[in-house]
Amino acid sequence: MLLPLFMVPEALTELAQDPIASILGIEAQADLSNPSHTFCPGHKCQSRTDTDLTKPIKPNMEPGISNQSFIFSYTDFTLLGFPGISRWRPLLAIPFFSIYLVILSGNSLLICLICIKKTLHSPMYFLISLLFAINITSITTTLPKFLLDLLFHLNQVSLTGCLLQMFVIYFVTACESTVLLLMSSDRYVAICRPLRYHNIMTTSFLAWLTVIVIIRNCLLICPLIVLISMVQFCRSNVILNFACENMALLSLGCGDTTKPQIAGLIVRIIATVLDGSLLLISYSTILYTAMKTATGKSRHKALNTCGTHLLVAMVVYLCALASTIVQRMETSISTDIKNLFIALYLIIPALLNPFIYGFRVSEIRKSLLGYWRERKNVFSSS
Numbered sequence: 001m002l003l004p005l006f007m008v009p010e011a012l013t014e015l016a017q018d019p020i021a022s023i024l025g026i027e028a029q030a031d032l033s034n035p036s037h038t039f040c041p042g043h044k045c046q047s048r049t050d051t052d053l054t055k056p057i058k059p060n061m062e063p064g065i066s067n068q069s070f071i072f073s074y075t076d077f078t079l080l081g082f083p084g085i086s087r088w089r090p091l092l093a094i095p096f097f098s099i100y101l102v103i104l105s106g107n108s109l110l111i112c113l114i115c116i117k118k119t120l121h122s123p124m125y126f127l128i129s130l131l132f133a134i135n136i137t138s139i140t141t142t143l144p145k146f147l148l149d150l151l152f153h154l155n156q157v158s159l160t161g162c163l164l165q166m167f168v169i170y171f172v173t174a175c176e177s178t179v180l181l182l183m184s185s186d187r188y189v190a191i192c193r194p195l196r197y198h199n200i201m202t203t204s205f206l207a208w209l210t211v212i213v214i215i216r217n218c219l220l221i222c223p224l225i226v227l228i229s230m231v232q233f234c235r236s237n238v239i240l241n242f243a244c245e246n247m248a249l250l251s252l253g254c255g256d257t258t259k260p261q262i263a264g265l266i267v268r269i270i271a272t273v274l275d276g277s278l279l280l281i282s283y284s285t286i287l288y289t290a291m292k293t294a295t296g297k298s299r300h301k302a303l304n305t306c307g308t309h310l311l312v313a314m315v316v317y318l319c320a321l322a323s324t325i326v327q328r329m330e331t332s333i334s335t336d337i338k339n340l341f342i343a344l345y346l347i348i349p350a351l352l353n354p355f356i357y358g359f360r361v362s363e364i365r366k367s368l369l370g371y372w373r374e375r376k377n378v379f380s381s382s
């Protein structure tokens with residue numbers, strides 16, 4: 001579910017003062033008597049009469065070689081997240097690193113707790129721990145690389161590395177949507193078919209579900225990555241994002257990029273609209289059954305558990321929807337705002353999920369309190 005550089009070539013002093021040029025570490029030399037300036041924004045150099053890296057680059061060609069017969073594509077890129085921030089750029093590492101530590105510690109703690117406590121060895125908690133693992137994977141794929149860029153300017157990435165990062169991001173976000181759907185199915189069986197729950201939700205069945213999730217999302221994401229890899233990237237080698245996002249990368253492509261754009265839209269539709277619709281149908285049936293048959297504490301427990309899962313699903317899908325809408329708005333939204341929404345899409349679910357499940361699910365909350373008391377007694381006795 002899942003996503004403009006500006007340089008003033010009037011004088012060398014103005015070029016040296018350009019904040020984005022300083023971010024990229026561009027060293028340019030220009031002949032002021034010659035209106036054509038040569039510069040190197042990355043690993044490739046091209047001669048052009050303007051220095052806006054977001055405009056298509058027209059490579060020098062020998063006489064007699066047509067545009068149709070000339071093949072040119074960048075294979076190395078520069079990731080430039082939040083390009084509008086230049087002077088205090090390293091300070092961005094402080095909040096992002098703090099958030100990364102909180103996400104790692106919170107999700108890892110609950111995964112370990114579910115593995116240790118035998119009372120939490122059930123299908124629902126297995127799926128919850130799988131969701132926590134997805135949170136760790138999605139954030140680890142992007143934030144460490146961005147932190148290296150902020151602190152040490154290590155923002156170079158090859159096309160292969162970029163496509164690999166893109167695959168992991170979209171794969172884990174699609175898996176997140178699928179796991180949320182499986183969690184709704186688990187609650188459906190538990191509430192609507194309680195007598196058959198243990199016969200249906202077996203360990204072998206969960207293993208098969210995990211394999212199906214992996215295969216389904218690989219088949220969903222791989223065609224998109226293959227189509228993007230076939231695009232010629234000749235406009236620029238600077239990706240105005242802190243991660244390899246398909247819209248940011250395709251904006252650098254030459255020629256027709258309709259197929260990968262359609263493939264990306266299909267992935268979004270399946271991972272959000274289709275899965276989200278099935279999830280709503282499942283929870284609607286669950287709530288109807290719970291209100292009709294369950295009474296007292298049973299009804300309260302069913303509604304509380306389903307409400308927790310629905311809250312997590314709403315956070316994920318609303319963040320995905322907001323990010324998608326902002327990325328599709330071409331001119332009215334700045335690049336920094338688009339970067340911010342992608343960051344929020346990746347960070348907010350991973351940051352909130354441990355707190356939501358830790359406070360709202362009574363079994364996890366009791367296990368956390370019991371674990372805390374055990375650690376406290378050990379330290380006090382020593």
